Amino acid sequence: MPQLQKFQDFAEQVLRAKHDFGSHVFKVALTNVAPAATNTVLVDITQVSGGAYTAGGYVLDGVTLTEAGGTAKVVITDEVITAAGGSIGPFRWAVVYNDSSSGKPLVGFADRGDSITLLDGEAVTLDFDPAAGVLTLA
Template identity: 45%
Template sequence: MASFNKFNSFVEALAEKVHNLDSDTLTIALCAAANAPVATNTVLADLTQISYTNLSSRTLTVSSSAQASGTYKLVIADKTLTASGGAVAAFRYVVIYNDTAANDELIGWYDYGTALTLADGESLTLDFDNTNGVLTLA
């Protein structure tokens, strides 16, 4: 999977109790190449998303949210996105946001480097790092 990029506002939102990464609902947003997220985006409304009409659930599952020896690690289970009933529009960016937070605050994104499409019946597995986690805080 591509490298994780955090949104600048995530740091402040974390410090000000906007996120509870252990219990909040984390969700995927998809953006086309022409609508790249930037580090200064703060909330989901800042992004232009593709249509999700033919896409399976985008809700993520937190496998582990814990600290050891003063280092916190967030591990998210791999997620399979499947097109059903038609194709899914081209996207390049996979964004993680907090769907529980009042303003759908952004956490981070992955840049796949090229546009991806899913034809009806095709799937894409988002292979999150189960060893090092999506993010660590030390």
């Protein structure tokens, strides 16, 4: 999966303490409509609907924040999404957002490059780069 592109509002929201990568719950929502960099909250995203997809998406199980030498890095472990009880999609973009903050502010999105539909029992891995991390602040 390509690098996460941050939403423009994310930078301000970090400085306003809307995101705590040490304790908040972050999720990934799926969409087949290109997100705009100016989107700010989850309701701005047209999520896929029906089938085995539940509105709001999936909890990202492994979100960690580390710091070394004055550079902070957020790493997200790969997330496997499996269609169970129906299909999911089509979708092309994965949108990361903060489920713990009011309004569910957006963090960033990644473009798979093409739309896919998962049939019942099929899976896809959202491959977040563990070496580079998804966000860094130096």
